[in-house]
Amino acid sequence: MPLLHPMKLINIVANMTLEERLVDIAEAHATSGYTILEARGAGSAGLQTGALEGGSNILFMLIVTEPKLTEVMVDIEKLMKRGHHLACFVTDTQVLRREKYAD
Amino acid sequence: MPLLHPMKLINIVANMTLEERLVDIAEAHATSGYTILEARGAGSAGLQTGALEGGSNILFMLIVTEPKLTEVMVDIEKLMKRGHHLACFVTDTQVLRREKYAD
Amino acid sequence: MPLLHPMKLINIVANMTLEERLVDIAEAHATSGYTILEARGAGSAGLQTGALEGGSNILFMLIVTEPKLTEVMVDIEKLMKRGHHLACFVTDTQVLRREKYAD
Amino acid sequence: MDVSNLLIPAVLFFALGFLAQGVKSDLKFPPELAKALSIYLLLGIGLKGGIELSHAHLGEAIEAVGAALFLGFALPILAYAILLAGRLDKLNASAIAAHYGSVSAGTFLTAIAYLNAQEITYETYPVIMLAIMESPAIIVGLLLARFSRGISAQSEDDARENHMGELLRDAFTNGSVILLFGGMLIGYVVKPSSLDTITPFFSTLFMGALSLFLLEMGMEAGKRIGEFKRVGWFLVAFGVLMPLIGGTVGLLVGHYWLGFGEGGTMLVAVLGASASYIAVPPAMRLAIPEANPSYYLTLSLGVTFPFNVIVGIPLYHYFAARLAGV
Amino acid sequence: MDVSNLLIPAVLFFALGFLAQGVKSDLKFPPELAKALSIYLLLGIGLKGGIELSHAHLGEAIEAVGAALFLGFALPILAYAILLAGRLDKLNASAIAAHYGSVSAGTFLTAIAYLNAQEITYETYPVIMLAIMESPAIIVGLLLARFSRGISAQSEDDARENHMGELLRDAFTNGSVILLFGGMLIGYVVKPSSLDTITPFFSTLFMGALSLFLLEMGMEAGKRIGEFKRVGWFLVAFGVLMPLIGGTVGLLVGHYWLGFGEGGTMLVAVLGASASYIAVPPAMRLAIPEANPSYYLTLSLGVTFPFNVIVGIPLYHYFAARLAGV
Amino acid sequence: MDVSNLLIPAVLFFALGFLAQGVKSDLKFPPELAKALSIYLLLGIGLKGGIELSHAHLGEAIEAVGAALFLGFALPILAYAILLAGRLDKLNASAIAAHYGSVSAGTFLTAIAYLNAQEITYETYPVIMLAIMESPAIIVGLLLARFSRGISAQSEDDARENHMGELLRDAFTNGSVILLFGGMLIGYVVKPSSLDTITPFFSTLFMGALSLFLLEMGMEAGKRIGEFKRVGWFLVAFGVLMPLIGGTVGLLVGHYWLGFGEGGTMLVAVLGASASYIAVPPAMRLAIPEANPSYYLTLSLGVTFPFNVIVGIPLYHYFAARLAGV
Ligand SMILES: Nc1ncnc2c1ncn2[C@@H]1O[C@H](COP(=O)(O)O)[C@@H](O)[C@H]1O
Ligand SMILES: Nc1ncnc2c1ncn2[C@@H]1O[C@H](COP(=O)(O)O)[C@@H](O)[C@H]1O
Ligand SMILES: Nc1ncnc2c1ncn2[C@@H]1O[C@H](COP(=O)(O)O)[C@@H](O)[C@H]1O
Numbered sequence A, B, C: 001m002p003l004l005h006p007m008k009l010i011n012i013v014a015n016m017t018l019e020e021r022l023v024d025i026a027e028a029h030a031t032s033g034y035t036i037l038e039a040r041g042a043g044s045a046g047l048q049t050g051a052l053e054g055g056s057n058i059l060f061m062l063i064v065t066e067p068k069l070t071e072v073m074v075d076i077e078k079l080m081k082r083g084h085h086l087a088c089f090v091t092d093t094q095v096l097r098r099e100k101y102a103d
Numbered sequence D, E, F: 001m002d003v004s005n006l007l008i009p010a011v012l013f014f015a016l017g018f019l020a021q022g023v024k025s026d027l028k029f030p031p032e033l034a035k036a037l038s039i040y041l042l043l044g045i046g047l048k049g050g051i052e053l054s055h056a057h058l059g060e061a062i063e064a065v066g067a068a069l070f071l072g073f074a075l076p077i078l079a080y081a082i083l084l085a086g087r088l089d090k091l092n093a094s095a096i097a098a099h100y101g102s103v104s105a106g107t108f109l110t111a112i113a114y115l116n117a118q119e120i121t122y123e124t125y126p127v128i129m130l131a132i133m134e135s136p137a138i139i140v141g142l143l144l145a146r147f148s149r150g151i152s153a154q155s156e157d158d159a160r161e162n163h164m165g166e167l168l169r170d171a172f173t174n175g176s177v178i179l180l181f182g183g184m185l186i187g188y189v190v191k192p193s194s195l196d197t198i199t200p201f202f203s204t205l206f207m208g209a210l211s212l213f214l215l216e217m218g219m220e221a222g223k224r225i226g227e228f229k230r231v232g233w234f235l236v237a238f239g240v241l242m243p244l245i246g247g248t249v250g251l252l253v254g255h256y257w258l259g260f261g262e263g264g265t266m267l268v269a270v271l272g273a274s275a276s277y278i279a280v281p282p283a284m285r286l287a288i289p290e291a292n293p294s295y296y297l298t299l300s301l302g303v304t305f306p307f308n309v310i311v312g313i314p315l316y317h318y319f320a321a322r323l324a325g326v
């Protein structure tokens, strides 16, 4: 089997207005890329039906190495401290082609 | 690094008509929220191209504590027993801000 | 609690033109199904804003048993060797109803 | 039966989508576009129906509603009997039967385009019948399934799913029903000068939007061919046989009961012959979860829909014309 | 106040969506359809405004812009004071206030449809005022929040979020502002014969597309009723009170300051009374993240919007007519 | 070259989108809306082409098709040679070359809007040429890549990817080709009275829908500026140079070979100058996966498209007019 390498998958569910900030964070830490999906839902910020920009979520996914995880978490934590409503959860994952993902 | 806390991420892929039932389950167990993404696919219920309501999936995501996982699984199992076609898979995850997620 | 069974969740983020190839791989290995979500993002292949087919991603999800994981990884690795740009990451997961997922 | 009559945009767009799938084109439609178009089309039919209703003769309208109810209740029972005779299990039979008692707006509108192209006039009551026929078949499907499951199955867990009131409510608050009847009501109560402001959107564009929708449905139909083996040849044969039966019943109802002419009779035949793929599948997902959606979607979308568009419409027209003595 | 005046497509489609939600219909709209429609509608209003502007009398236009700025700055301050008086925390008060200083294009367009249906003429300046009023309220919201947070809170981390230049830029490059002003500029500079090529799309279809949008917004409004308990009854009451206050201010401005007739005065009242649910919520998400979006979305979309469409519009019209002595 | 000629909706909407991106507006388009619009526009062009074809003079049409094939085969080879001279690797060169041999429907339609605004007539054959030119360039790209890889690379794994029949099939069943040719066929075979039913949708709305599409494409172009550094300045320069070369070839072909007037010659220049960003990128994704999509998308969408819309179109028009002796 092709080798799989352990990495961290960061998932953030937030209002779509936060997209640029999240992309900035990814770029600031020179990750190899990022993935965005349109989402809906509900949480402490209320119903997010997806029909209006103010009520639409995205799921932002970022695969990073363990050391980068720490850096990114610090930035996400800052966003939350400022009051932004978001759910952030991190999962262990294994990638094909370790070299694709910046150290 | 900001602390990460272990939680369970429940993923359910089902026809979009099941959305209200899944939201009801989330609310019945007083989870802090839920996330929904539009999906397509194929499975035992055939091709789900997403073009028609009868052939469109959603991916329903629910972050819960370990004790709540059990309760929710019982309800999902009931849906499946009634015959509903769905894929349910649970992943270990770690969240930022434990207090956001109801016990 | 209803029993949960360990499985592997394969995630592939790739340009939407690769969809048919990925579905072929899933069918070639007789998986019980597959799930597709529309995605955007950025990576070594540049910006994927989702507005044009040449710049749109999908997230392809495949739940398989451990032995099938190996087979599928070989096929994905082939795609990558041919030059296709994609991110592939595998996560441990646990499913409800083991029997739904082909061996 | 002049094949050149099929050279109308609606049919050709459908065929284009079907062929694109056949040659494995990478043509893709955004999934949400089909949903947006079906919302638009249902509202548009509803509005048209409401406007017609406001000009309609009450007695004739009631007659047409009666005939629609008859078709909506009788056809699924007929379909159910045939399916059981073919040894299909009762729950799948119930779910499939419901689809054939209901109607396909796409097929109906293609038939209208077909008549328009040949400048054949038609009664307007079938539009109203179309709206009426959404619900009864769903109810029959529910009743058949309830009957199939037997009383023993009514465990406590099933409370919500099987509570009859709940199920009836679902049949009448179905999204498609809301759009059709809501549109109808608006078309009925709003005075013409006010309606004129939305006519360019809902009426002038209608046939073009329908073409785009049919292109997409052609692709959807094409994709289901791969599922034929899975559903089995008995069911595929049923998907061709049942529209012929439903169409025949429709022809008889249109001509003898309702006294319609060539165009109207043909439209009633199409109502009888067509099977739902928008309104009924989600309803059956909830009401008869035990049934396999692959069966009913493949049949209504992959077999009966293309059959009606290519073969059925000219066929029903041929017989409607003979009945009408044209 | 003749209720039958409300039997226009815009209002009825809104009511249909609201009712569909009320009867728990499974009717669903693709989320992207609402977004596409709002882009279309904002561009369409902008273009219309630009065309009006190119025919406008400069002095009157400047007067109208002045009144719009006044409303956009004064109303949020008024709203803020009321909310503080009701003991709401300052940051939530700032965010909510911004919504009420801005406007709801959906409500405004419904008012236009209402006037058209009754063949009441109106001044065209309110369209320009609508575009102007997007930004000031956002700025006031920012200033109120900045003031509420106090200087102590200005930690280094907050640099970007609180840099005033950045925030002002956001207020003027807001997506809705770009669409409205961009459309306005295009409508203003393009010569009529060139504009004619896009008129069928942006103008002829406009009222129909609005109806579809309002159907969806009716559903959105209906979904927010479930959040009333969460936001509390004081805020729900504010959502009814504030449009009455804003409407009154608008009536006075329209009649006494701008000297508009029955139609124009009513439209200015609607500008004052309505609360934004397209442009301002995303702006507040970024500028006042501490505020709870559930509060402002529920109020503007779930309370004030339906109130204005059903009760407010005929009410403001009634008073505008009295003021105009009609 | 009168700049005021650029004050047409198509160009201004494009510029608006581009500027919105420049000022970092948070304006967002639902991704599916762009895809829906491009499906609509391709079908609309196809239908228009088919109607033109049904009125066309056979000899002239064949001549135009011949010229289109020439451009489609010759331009990518030229582009490939230039890119290799600039030391780009062969596979990226092949993929980029294919884009420049094909055409951009958005640019072509903007050119049509430009001519309409100035009431300049034009031959209708370029519409047919547009449809023809989708496939040859893809085929040339495939052949160049195959040649670049050399025979050694043909491992077993590559069987499917490199099977020539498969690749040719892909070139002709490409989604855009299906929409253009399908539309063309329908426009050709359907009789005018039947086509009239879909004209309001596909033709009356066309220029408005194009404007919306261009607004979105302006934003897309603006987003790619950030990628300039990544693709390198040689390629960016190529993105400006190649349209000038292609435009010159197009001018010569239009004037001397096809004998077109001012309008037609300019349109052939635009066919030569423009680079595909709808049809060819997905084709190259599959056929030349080794190439970097960031290169070809940035060039065609971020450099050549804005260059053609703002500078190229008036430039080609200027020379077309001189050639035509206007
Ligand atoms: N327990 C949860 N499970 C899944 N998604 C959640 C959960 N809590 C919040 N979310 C998502 O995160 C978004 C932001 O959450 P909140 O900050 O609580 O408003 C919500 O709109 C949901 O989509
Ligand atoms: N092995 C699998 N991997 C990923 N998704 C699956 C798998 N099996 C089923 N699904 C998804 O779950 C949905 C419901 O599955 P089913 O109940 O088998 O029809 C399908 O439409 C797929 O989207
Ligand atoms: N580090 C990452 N985290 C999340 N998604 C990624 C990452 N790298 C790449 N991707 C996604 O995978 C797609 C293909 O990646 P690439 O092959 O690098 O172009 C990108 O468009 C992204 O959506």
Ligand code: NA
Binding pocket: D075, D099, D100, D101, D102, D103, D104, D246, D271, D272, D273, D274, D275
């Ligand atoms: Na039927």
Ligand code: NA
Binding pocket: E075, E099, E100, E101, E102, E103, E104, E246, E270, E271, E272, E273, E274, E275
């Ligand atoms: Na206001």
Ligand code: NA
Binding pocket: F075, F099, F100, F101, F102, F103, F104, F246, F271, F272, F273, F274, F275
């Ligand atoms: Na070209």
